[in-house]
Amino acid sequence: MRKKWTTLLFPLLFVLVFSVIAACANTPSEPVEENPSAGKEPASPSEPANQQPEENPDNNGSDKTSAENDTVDNPDNDPLDEQPVSEPAGPANPSLKFTYPDAVRGIYVTGNSAGGSRFDTLVQLVKSSDLNAMVIDIKDDWGNVTYIPEGTPYVDAGKPLIKDPESVLKTLSENNIYPIARIVVFKDTVLAKKRPDLSYISSNGALWTNGRGEAFVNPFLKEVWDYNIGIAKEAAKLGFQEIQFDYVRFPEGFERRDESLTYSLGSYENQTPTRFVKLEAEYKEKMEAYQKQFAQLSQKRDKAKAIYDEAVSQLNAAKANNQSNTEDANVHNNTPSGNQSAETESNKDQNELEAIEQKIKEAKVAWDKTEEDLKNLEKSKPKEPNFSNKERLVQLRVDAVTDFVAYAKRELEPLGVKVSVDIFGYTATLPAGAPGIGQDFVRISDQVDVISSMIYPSHWTSYFGIAKPDKEPYRLVQEYAKVEKEKLSQLSDPPISRPWIQDFTASWLGQGNYISYGKREVEAQIRALNEAGIKEFLIWNAGNNYTENVDYTPLQP
Structure with missing residues (x-):
């Protein structure tokens, strides 16, 4: 009888011991709590990225991971x-x-x-x-x-x-x-x-x-x-x-x-940055506005210069004509009435010259102003972005x-x-x-x-x-x-x-x-x-x- 019980008991004990060993092997050991990471980033790049860790009574002081x-x-x-x-x-x-x-x-x-x-x-x-x-x-x-x-x-x-x-x-x-x-x-x-x-x-x-x-x-x-x-x-x-x-x-x-x-760079290897696309569009828009304004000012400058040049030509022609009239008057108008007529013509010519000179002066101011505006505009010419x-x-x-x-x-x-x-x-x-x-x-x-x-x-x-x-x-x-x-x-x-x-x-x-x-x-x-x-x-x-x-x-x- 004892032999029979022994025969039955040994297998049961073997199964029980094996189960306990297996259970122990599959149970993770209780981890020792670590020192908490200081982790958070700074608000300024010149500062250290982590603040100093505080003392934690729940850990063993280890900072290893x-x-x-x-x-x-x-x-x-x-x-x-x-x-x-x-x-x-x-x-x-x-x-x-x-x-x-x-x-x-x-x-x-x-x-x-x-x-x-x-x-x-x-x-x-x-x-x-x-x-x-x-x-x-x-x-x-x-x-x-x-x-x-x-x-x-x-x-x-x-x-x-x-x-x-x-x-x-x-x-x-x-x-x-x-x-x-x-x-x-x-x-x-x-x-x-x-x-x-x-x-x-x-x-x-x-x-x-x-x-x-x-x-x-x-x-x-x-x-x-x-x-x-x-x-x-x-x-x-x-x-x-x-x-x-x-x-x-x-x-x-x-x-x-x-x-x-x-x-x-993964999928970004051949990609154009979003900012580049935006900057390029903004640059194009600014250049178009700049070129339009430059063309308008150039046209205005050219018009002012043309008026100036025309007025200078008129002035030169008027002076030449006045000189010719003066010479003729000296030859043909030796009577008192002739002298008076010549004086009238002379005053008329002088008024004409002054009017032309005023026109030249105004045209020169307009011309100089547009030249100055163009120079200032060129200073503000959009700069090509750093690509x-x-x-x-x-x-x-x-x-x-x-x-x-x-x-x-x-x-x-x-x-x-x-x-x-x-x-x-x-x-x-x-x-x-x-x-x-x-x-x-x-x-x-x-x-x-x-x-x-x-x-x-x-x-x-x-x-x-x-x-x-x-x-x-x-x-x-x-x-x-x-x-x-x-x-x-x-x-x-x-x-x-x-x-x-x-x-x-x-x-x-x-x-x-x-x-x-x-x-x-x-x-x-x-x-x-x-x-x-x-x-x-x-x-x-x-x-x-x-x-x-x-x-x-x-x-x-």
């Missing part, structure tokens, strides 16, 4: 070859209910915070104040998707920072917090290392990275567009109501290094970035989500934006539902007549709002303005160049926006340590 250890895989098996497919509108979970707030007042939330213990604290902050939205990292500054998107082409880029994104969205829905998915687009070290052909190659044959070891992917390539839009579609399926694209640009200072890098190949490449960058935004809007529209873009604040202050990195404030704004300028006072150099902007947050925001208002007024259907403002202390600026930011400084920025008619804003703090007891609606009683 999986991107730094990735190797290049076989591109033949790359998920980028699979084109994303538009999904039906609405969230995957029909139980999620969101409404657009009276005005979005939001905070930035890292993947670490959204997936860690800090999330509950941040939810409580929003619930207990006039805040009502969260911008959550779904694709971070290194290119990691902050959750594991199982069953999608993007699973290899996934990192389990947010273990249960559905639960996060459910919590936001239950607390009426508007969810925005932040997707860092063209700064993507993960994808660049995996697919160097989608990035930039240095002259030494290595993948190009900036001074912080970050790589960018190429905005000229539609394959890169589709990759990011595919991730955005997955976020929309989770229930996010808005997709916020960040780093929608070429690397800082690209115009100074592009000639030393190898990269593809050099270098300028062509610069303007193609603007086209590529703008075209991506327009394409993303079209692709995401069936999913019922809004599209917003983060942009350098200083691009609104320049006539043509920042073409070197591909950002044109007006053109990008024309393609989105929401434009979010990054206007942290600490990230501006001396601007708007403010020597140390970090020390004057109200004035800096006030002056910026005036410029942005003028730029957006150029659009027939402008987007919502929702700037990023500062809730951190920029001590790296050095003594005397910064102030400690707290309740008063955050409220000053909000007040400046509200007084300018800008009701929406987002607050940035890299470590998600937000100031307590802030009045987020300072103009409301």
Whole structure:
């Protein structure tokens, strides 16, 4: 009997042990939370691209990411070859209910915070104040998707920072917090290392990275567009109501290094930039007007000269005739009556000469005036635009970035989500934006539902007549709002303005160049926006340590 039980028991034990081992092997280990990325871009190109990260009690102090250890895989098996497919509108979970707030007042939330213990604290902050939205990292500054998107082409880029994104969205829905998915687009070290052909190659044959070891992917390539839009579609399926694209640009200072890098222009290889087409049409129109005016003035000049020449000829003829008459009078008119007649004729001739001389004088004035007008007109002759190949490449960058935004809007529209873009604040202050990195404030704004300028006072150099902007947050925001208002007024259907403002202390600026930011400084920025008619804003703090007891609606009683 014992032998029979032994015979039956051993197989059962074997199956049980094998099942436990298999289950353990398929369970991902709990990730150690990382130091949140400082991530946000500056409002001035001369400033560092990332603010200093704040201390995060939920992490172990590591700033390493999986991107730094990735190797290049076989591109033949790359998920980028699979084109994303538009999904039906609405969230995957029909139980999620969101409404657009009276005005979005939001905070930035890292993947670490959204997936860690800090999330509950941040939810409580929003619930207990006039805040009502969260911008959550779904694709971070290194290119990691902050959750594991199982069953999608993007699973290899996934990192389990947010273990249960559905639960996060459910919590936001239950607390009426508007969810925005932040997707860092063209700064993507993960994808660049995996697919160097989608990035930039240095002259030494290595993948190009900036001074912080970050790589960018190429905005000229539609394959890169589709990759990011595919991730955005997955976020929309989770229930996010808005997709916020960040780093929608070429690397800082690209115009100074592009000639030393190898990269593809994709479908833009033989394309004429949109700005060239516009400039050429404007130049043609101006030249036609110039040539018409030049012809009119030339005709007027020629007429004045002809009158002058004719009058001079008349004067010469009159003088010759008078001389002849005088000689005849001297010979034939020696009587008193003859002398009187000659004197009368002489006076008549003199009057005729004076009339002709006056005509000459007037014709000369008219002639000189038209000559002067022609010279002045020639000074204002339209200059042919710069159509050099270098300028062509610069303007193609603007086209590529703008075209991506327009394409993303079209692709995401069936999913019922809004599209917003983060942009350098200083691009609104320049006539043509920042073409070197591909950002044109007006053109990008024309393609989105929401434009979010990054206007942290600490990230501006001396601007708007403010020597140390970090020390004057109200004035800096006030002056910026005036410029942005003028730029957006150029659009027939402008987007919502929702700037990023500062809730951190920029001590790296050095003594005397910064102030400690707290309740008063955050409220000053909000007040400046509200007084300018800008009701929406987002607050940035890299470590998600937000100031307590802030009045987020300072103009409301």
